[in-house]
Amino acid sequence: MQIITPNYILTPDELLSNVSVAFGTTIQKIAPLDELIKEFPDAKITTLEKNSLLMPGLINAHVHLEFSANRTELSYGNFIKWLHSVIEHRDELISGCANECMTAAINSMLESGITTFGAVSSYGMDLDACFNAPQNVIYFNEVIGSQATMADILFNNFLARLDTSKASAREGFYPAVAIHSPYSVHPILIKKALQIVKDEKLKLSAHFMESEAERNWLDKNEGEFKEFFETLLKQNSSISDSQEFLKNFKDEPMLLTHAVKANYQELDEISKSKHTIIHCPISNRLLGNGALDLSKLDEKNIRWICATDGLSSNYRLNLFEEMKCALFMHSNMPLKELTKKLILSVTKDASDALGLNCGEIKEGKNADMIVINLESEPSNELELHLILQGYNVEKVYINGKLKKGQ
Ligand code: BEZ
Ligand code: FE2
Numbered sequence: 001m002q003i004i005t006p007n008y009i010l011t012p013d014e015l016l017s018n019v020s021v022a023f024g025t026t027i028q029k030i031a032p033l034d035e036l037i038k039e040f041p042d043a044k045i046t047t048l049e050k051n052s053l054l055m056p057g058l059i060n061a062h063v064h065l066e067f068s069a070n071r072t073e074l075s076y077g078n079f080i081k082w083l084h085s086v087i088e089h090r091d092e093l094i095s096g097c098a099n100e101c102m103t104a105a106i107n108s109m110l111e112s113g114i115t116t117f118g119a120v121s122s123y124g125m126d127l128d129a130c131f132n133a134p135q136n137v138i139y140f141n142e143v144i145g146s147q148a149t150m151a152d153i154l155f156n157n158f159l160a161r162l163d164t165s166k167a168s169a170r171e172g173f174y175p176a177v178a179i180h181s182p183y184s185v186h187p188i189l190i191k192k193a194l195q196i197v198k199d200e201k202l203k204l205s206a207h208f209m210e211s212e213a214e215r216n217w218l219d220k221n222e223g224e225f226k227e228f229f230e231t232l233l234k235q236n237s238s239i240s241d242s243q244e245f246l247k248n249f250k251d252e253p254m255l256l257t258h259a260v261k262a263n264y265q266e267l268d269e270i271s272k273s274k275h276t277i278i279h280c281p282i283s284n285r286l287l288g289n290g291a292l293d294l295s296k297l298d299e300k301n302i303r304w305i306c307a308t309d310g311l312s313s314n315y316r317l318n319l320f321e322e323m324k325c326a327l328f329m330h331s332n333m334p335l336k337e338l339t340k341k342l343i344l345s346v347t348k349d350a351s352d353a354l355g356l357n358c359g360e361i362k363e364g365k366n367a368d369m370i371v372i373n374l375e376s377e378p379s380n381e382l383e384l385h386l387i388l389q390g391y392n393v394e395k396v397y398i399n400g401k402l403k404k405g406q
Contacts, residue, residue, distance in 0.1 A: 001028065001043040002400070003036050006054035006371065008378055011361045012347045015382060021054065023367040025400045030363060051376055055386075056359050057115025057368035057396060058319045059350035061138075062205070062257050062278045064310025065119050065126040068105040069097035074312055076286045079211035080224040086312060087232075093312070094125065102129035105317055110134055110404055112318040113393040115368040116350075116358060118205065118255075118307070120178045124161040127168060134403040136172035136368070138354055139165050140205050143193045144180040146229075146239050151188050158193065172399060176203035181210070182245035183217055183225065183238055190240075190248055197252065203354060204249070205278070209242065209266065210258035211289050218242050242266055249273060255353060257307075260284055260292045271300040276353035279345075281326040283309035291329050294338075305345040305353055319346045323387045339383035367400035 001024050009016040009030070020033040022040050029036060036043070048054075067086075070093055075085035086093075106129060109117055116136040119126055122144070130137045141162045145154035165175040177197050179185050185193075197204045209215060216223025221237045229235040242262075246269045256270065257278040270277065279292050297304050306326055308317045323342040330338060351359025358368040371394045372386070379385065395405030 001040045003033065003040065003043045003045045004048065004054060004369075004371075005033050005046065006048045006052045007050060008053045008374070009361050010053060010055040010343075010382065010386075012056055012343050012359075015378065021361065021369075023369075023397075023400050025367060026357075027361065027363055027365050027367050027369075030361065048371060049373070051374040051378075052394070053372045053374050053378065053382075054361060054369055055372065056347040056351075056361055056365075057370050057398065058113045058346045059116040059305075059354065059356075059359060060109060060114045060307050060317065060319055060346070061118040061255060061305055061350050061354060062280060062307035062309055063105075063109075063117050063119055063317060064122070064312055065102045065105055065129060066097060066122055067093055067310045067312035068101050069093045070312050076288070076313075078224075078288045080213050080228060082287050082313070083228070094123065097125075099129050102126050103132070105311060106130075106133045106135065109317045110396055111393065112316075112320060113370040113372075113396060114317070114319060115370070115396060115398045115403075116172075116354070116356065118176075118203075118354065120205065120310075121161065121165075124164060127161075127165060131168045131170065131173060134398055136174075136356070136358070136366075136398065138174045138176050138203055139168075140176045140178035140203070141165055142178040142180055143189055144184050145189060146184050146186055146233060146235065148186055148188065151186050155189055155192055158189075159196075162196070174203065176205070179204070179206040181207040181214070182240050182242055183214055186239050187244070187248075190245075194248055194252065203255070204252060205255035205257060208245075208256040208259050209261040210284075211287070212261060215261040218245075243269075246270070246273070249275070257309075258284065258289070258292070260289045264296075267296060267300045267302060271302050275302070276349075277302055277304040278307045279304050279326065280307050280309040280313075280322075281329050282315075282322060283313035285325070285329065286313050294330055294333060294341075303349055303353060305350040306342055307346075307350075320387060320390060327387055336381065336384060339381075339387055342387065343383045367397055369397045371395035371405065
């Protein structure tokens, strides 16, 4: 048992002061220090310095580690040009990112306070790095392939990767499934993968309505995807439309990444099915996809959480940076309300969406906690300054164990 005594605790709904936290793997009790010492006389006590803040570790629900070698190789500004550049540079990026490169990306997340991440794995090359990561990992094995003739081979490849990840059991490692997108996964593959998700109660995610090209292709078999599919995949019409795609998951709450171009009808379906939208503002900006309308999601009562996407469409894997960009991107939204929602979106809301027991400093929750040096007393705009100032993350605890700091 340990006791930690910060100046302040952001729970994250509430700011507490003059209380300490007793914890093992999970948080046992939050109370004044003298009370905790009486109850846990043998606990190791850590007293933090002035203006220290304890808050839940951050949760980055969507990242692609296998593309972490990208710095300047990929082309930004237009989704289809970016996709072509991914195809052109895929082999050099993948072979250029061995274990050390992915481990460096994982460590950079730890440094900035990320205690849980959702890794979308295209090839299974990131399995060792994720298995050995200090963080909790939701390991999303991705299924992709729009051609019916390739369905069996691709499904077997996906199954083999899923099985290998299931054999990698450790505390805080959760094998899961990702369906790449409505335009790139054949309905047969979707149905087969979904059956496994249901049978084995796995977490599920998919990219959805990321670009104007996707909108036009799924709605009208037109737009910038037309030439892409005709030349590279010999297809002149899409394999599915968005309604058909969403219908598959009517009774299966899942994570839908991007949804920038989702229309009202789709948002209705998403709301009814209790899906969560993963918002990746920097990725959306860099790939020329515009800004997600968060107020529409709030109107429809759709939970949204903020994530970084991979280094293939970002320059950092840092949720404080991501939230800062979101704050400036959604300039029509009330400032303070948005900062509070953003902090919730990378803690409590992300934990709820992923079905985890973390994201809060609360009795019974996993002890995934970070310590931040606020440098001065917190104002009533704490969430805003957390996002703006780039404070140092001094310590990181994951399942009660110190993984950064001393
Ligand atoms: C496919 O594998 O069919 C595919 C991959 C990426 C984009 C579109 C289609
Ligand atoms: Fe992604």
